[in-house]
Amino acid sequence: MKIQVLGTGCAKCGELTTRTEAALKQLNLEVTVEKVSDIREIMAFGVMSTPALVVDGKVCFAGRVPNVDELAKIIAS
Amino acid sequence: MKLRRWFVLLPLLVVWFFIYRFLKPFSEWLTFSVLPLDPATRLGQAVAFFVYDTPKVLMLLVLVVFGVGLIRTFFTPERTRRTLAGKRETVGNVMAALLGVVTPFCSCSAVPLFLGFVEAGVPLGVTFSFLISAPMVNEVALVLLFGLFGWKVAGLYLATGLAIAIGAGWVLGRLRLEKHLEPWVLETRQGAVAAEDERLNWNDRLDRAQQAVREIVGKVWLYVIAGIAVGAGIHGYVPDGLMAGIMGKQAWWSVPAAVLVGVPMYSNAAGIIPVVQALLEKGAALGTVLAFMMAVIGLSLPEMVILRRVLKMPLILAFVGVVAFGILAVGYLFNLVF
Structure with missing residues (x-):
């Protein structure tokens, strides 16, 4: 499993990284969260609003920071 | 959709209106009977102002942020981009400014939004209309203006904010500034794996709206209270007409000065509006104050620094220049009319 957080480095992106890590802990998954901050790489995902979460190359959502429970649900599915 | 949820939300709304309706008599009773302060004293005036305005503004904020949060679940940047992609300039500018609000x-x-728009063939001027209106016409500003000054000032702010976004975007489009984009912008090709639109039901939308309330109100409430406290102090203690000489109508230079001071200042709407209220009350002219507020909220240095990554300096300067000119025009217009 590969998890990436797309964001240019604002407060919300940091928050999403923290919450994603918490959600992974909740699911007992040992996966490191990769941060993607290069704007061209972000654009390559077709994302226009940051932060966004990418699981195994698929964009799950963009432009918001869900809570830990919702994140766990998203990652699990 | 969970029906139960509406049974909770609707009575809450009724309770909201009921409390809101009786805030004024309640705050007066609290200040002048319970405390008990004399309405004729400065302290009495200041405390009555604070006790009435704080719950009023916070209640309005919760309601409007919830409403706007709900409306926003119907719009995504992706959908807005699709809407704007095929539009011609004039119509496009108007739609972009309106969509920037929601x-x-x-x-x-x-x-990323700028790149995404340009990539999809949204004209440069139309993209700018969106980028101007999105921060300038914001819901927190509108609520505070409505709560503190009434619907006329709030309406004026909305209308002139949109007018500047439309006008400045249109002018920037005419100037043919495409050559001042950073060269890599036009080479960037967006991946085809664009995020799919999520399917949301009403339950999800209400969740999102609640989340918006928690996030936004949680972030700004302290600024609001601090601002109202300053406003209350000025309301009670600063003599009337003090600002008239510096920011009044007859001081023609005060409008450009307000813009010059406002641009490098960066504050969210919640922090700046109670200051604005204090200025207005003590004799500052409406146009001058409006110009100051728009310069602070609408044109911010940090955003320019971010945009510098895709725009060359001449384009940044043209952007700031055209918007600042629009703000000046609005300032003078209002000082002339009111």
Whole structure:
């Protein structure tokens, strides 16, 4: 499993990284969260609003920071 | 959709209106009977102002942020981009300015959004209309203006904010500034794996709206209270007409001065509006104050720094220049009319 957080480095992106890590802990998954901050790489995902979460190359959502429970649900599915 | 949820939300709304309706008599009773302060004293005036305005503004904020949060679940940047992609300039500018108000936007996403729009063939001027209106016409500003000054000032702010976004975007489009984009912008090709639109039911939308309330109100409430406290102090203690000489109508230079001071200042709407209220009350002219507020909220240095990654200096300067000119025009217009 590969998890990436797309964001240019604002407060919300940091928050999403923290919450994603918490959600992974909740699911007992040992996966490191990769941060993607290069704007061209972000654009390559077709994302226009940051932060966004990418699981195994698929964009799950963009432009918001869900809570830990919702994140766990998203990652699990 | 869970029906139960409406049974909770609707009575809450009724309770909201009921409390709101009786805030004024309640605050007066609290200040002048319970405390008990004399309405004729400065302290009495200041405390009555604070006790009435704080719950009033916070209640309005919760309601409007919830409403706007709900509306925003119907708009995404992706959908807005699709709407704007095929539009011609004039119509496009108007739609972009309107969509800028309702599309969720955070200034840290300004660059990917800009790239995404340009990539999809949205004209440069139309993209600018969106980028101007999104921060300038914001819901927190509108609520505070409505709560503190009434619907006329709030309406004026909305209308002139949109007019500047439309006008400045149109002018920037005429100037043919495409050559001042950073060269890599036009080479960037967006991946085809664009995020799919999520399917949301009403339950999800209400969740999102609640989340918006928690996030936004949680972030700004302290600024609001601090601002109202300052406003209350000025309301009670500063003599009337003090600001008239510096920011009054007859001081023609005060409008450009307000813009010059406002641009490098960066504050959210919640922090700046109670200050504005204090200025207005003590004799500052409406146009001058409006110009100051728009310069602070609408044109911010941090956003320019972010945009510098995709725009060359001449384009940044043209952007700031045209918008500042629009703000000046609005300032003078209002000082002339009112």
